[in-house]
Amino acid sequence: MSDFNTKLISSFGYLLEGELLKEIQEVGVYKTISKNEIIIDVDDAIKAMPLLLTGAIKILREDENGDELVLYYLERGDTCAITLSCCLGQTKSKIRAVSETEVELVMIPKQKMADWLSAYNSWQSFILQSYHSRVNELLEAVDTIAFLKMDERLFKYLKDKAMVTGNDAIYTTHKQISEDLHTSRVVISRLLKKLENEGKIKLSRNSIKVIEL
């Protein structure tokens, strides 16, 4: 168990106070997980919260089709904030956690979490800090998704417009489109340029010709 101690200290020693570390050693369950294992799956009941000692875990969302989307990665010294919210809210897991590498972690029983929140300052700030960074990563992911979908939205918008008009030429400005799609003119200009390079449309002033209908 001294190996476990060393890793716990080196991963969380600078974050958590000594007394808390002792409690973690007492109550936490040390686990080793091999690569590509599902640690937590969608709809799993959450009974413990993982603290990562070594390795990396990816947190995924899954849609109806089983398509996966990586939300973010957890590394040494991290914990899963979504799991945290599940622990506190007593709901089932809304995400899937898969080990990206071989992973060593400590499972903290769900019940201890709330206790420590009031008992240890360092625990409280660790949780808040971790929540904060996870939310940021999540927002970043959302931005990326939105970015990837904007070109599709734009093309659909153009096709719809051509359909309604019964004309493959659309008479409008980039600014107008940007307002319709609730984005900025610059973004539209760039995406249109991209579509033109892909040969899907032909651009000219105040008009766009849709080639791929």
Added chain:
DNA sequence: ACATTAAGTGATT
């Protein structure tokens, strides 16, 4: 010729 508006670009957050 000058002003206005549309569109393109690079850099930054």
Added chain:
DNA sequence: AATCACTTAATGT
């Protein structure tokens, strides 16, 4: 993706 700053091109008066 959004915003800024700036350039270039097209049009109107």
